Amino acid sequence: MRLPVTLSIYFGRAFALAVLAMLFALTALVSLFDFLELLRESASRPQAGLGIVCEIEVLRLPWSMMQILPFAVLLGGIFAFWRLARSSELVVVRAAGISAWQFLAVPVLMAALLGALGTGGVSPVSALMFGRAEILDNAYLKPGGGPLSLNGGELWVRQTDTGMVPDGVAVLHAQDVVLHGKSLEADKVTVLRLDAQSALLARIEAAHATLDAGDWTLSDANVLAPDNAPRHAATLEFPTDLTVRRVQESFASPDALSFWALPGFIRLLKQSGFSATQHELAFQALAALPLLCATMALVAAGFSMRPSRRGGAMNMLVSGVSCGFALFMISEVANQFGTSGAVPVVLAAWAPAVAGLFLALALLLHLEDG
Template sequence: MSRLGVVMIPPTLSLYIGRRFLLAVLGMQAGLTAIGALFDFLDLLRQASDKPHATFGRIVVMEILRVPWLGMQILPFAVLLGGIFAFWRLTRSSELVVARASGVSAWQFLAVPVVCAAMIGGVTTTVVSPLSAVMFARAETLYSMYLEIGSGPLSLAGGQLWLRQADPAAGPGGIAILHAHDVHLKGKALTTGRVTILQLDRHTSLHDRIEAATGTLQPGGWRLDQVSILKSDDATKTMTTMRFPTDLTVGRVQESFASPSALSFWALPRFITVLERSGFSPTRHELAFQSLLALPLLCATMALVAAGFSMRPARRGGAAKMLGAGLISGFALFMLSDVAAQFGKSGALPVIMAAWAPAAAGLMLALALLLHLEDG
């Protein structure tokens, strides 16, 4: 005991509690991720049932690439369930009762598990997120190639637009590949700098090449200015303006930006800056960035919630009800996070509030429970 009368928790006990908690969380994480991946795999198989090019092997690869992303979505709930399991076993075996009887408070007892949970969240944000982003981006590419056939490949990143679409002007089975630089959204109008369009026939031989100094996306087509048309069998033609038909819309361009899940924690700030400079809304990506920042706090909160609902001594009775209440509270917190995210994406809530409010609400609930348990 120290001079202040506070019992210091022995390092051996701290390591023991931390190891039990960490193993329970990692085991729960592995089990829940496997279950989630199985259901996701079955859904991909269902979507691939009428897609001849989406073979079983490609679906397997696609699912493997999505596993880290699934694990990140499940992590807070895995911390909750793993924590409940670990603390319940410590309580049932009377190890927690002995520690409390020796003068160790709940706050000292929980210090190591909370730090472990926060570290798991921090490692997920800074290390797992980049790996997950690379793999998820590849999975999305495979998904668009084999399960979204006919939607038209479209990518927009770094202020440049790439589009491939059917082009009857290049003959039966012809396609057009459009590359536009310096894409900006001003009000409801999409404007670009230099535009290059390659018109290819069904054998991918060049039919025409169109170069324009600027372009404006309008309903039903592009308006191109200062146009040069190089035909494969004729001299170059110049035009002041021309119209190139397309079914692309400004809304679809907005949606085509790289998914926040396909960008790592480290890449999101730069991408948000690009969006703001181009005039597009960065709300989805800002929300993803703030959610990753809040993940360590959310994991620590889940550990505290787990402790608050599972450290009740068995001799007092009602342990099953407390564990059930813990599970329900975890589900409610999980749903609150999803609802807040939807409000944040729609602009109804500030992004920071949408990302941090669920963790803050869970933290207040956990602290109230532990204060009641310790001092009530």
């Protein structure tokens, strides 16, 4: 028996309203605790007033919604299906010959669409606002910090170098790296110029370097090359495709880049010699978000459609919430394995969603009586 359009709209609306209400409620709760933490951090920072703290928290709101979305689908779905089961509406529908797979099609599809909207639509806005929040956080709440401080102020870069040979490579190491507006300055700079077979062509030691407008300006540089006498240069221009923006973004959180910007940036990171594991993991996690949301909808249905007259409804609801948090813990563990390189990035990002999907399907097959 086909599911009537009116009934499909009814189930879809009940599910969507419950999920959206849960999403806004959970986002407000998480934002409140995050705001209190920001207030605690700003207590010792006179330059960070209440306006700055409020601005940072508002800028983080879309990012918080993206993180909470799968749990909003789970909890909202549990509430929606439990309410339908408690009012015996599901009983009537199933007595009319409509199987669980039919009336779950619309809620699961809507959950997947919500995930796709989050990945393709909310992600660019979230990344833009989260990046701005990080800038304010580093400027007012963590002065003297910033993304480069997490790496000890050191910078390693691998780039193409066609100045000496067509397929040359240059490896640059700089210490005490500091960002000054649109330029980057560093001390104790070492540049190794290699050929395509990684044979050393020249070594450059410079006391100071400035990255500006696509060139490294090396000061007080000594050039050492095999079979050549050392050469000193007061100033030496070294071309590079690296930019200050790319340096900032490479050390910044992957959450500051949208789903559409991540693939191109991952390629740039690899070309520049940076590790792209975290960015690849973030991209795959965003790609898996629609499947994860659909999985959460199925899990919610499996743990909340039990008729109240059969008893044990509360235990089923608690089990559903516990299962959702178990999937969250599995996802976090998989992310750690993926970041460390112990497992492939694709497996780390997709395994929790696929495992949850199989669990939900098994539960529904067990509960569905035809």
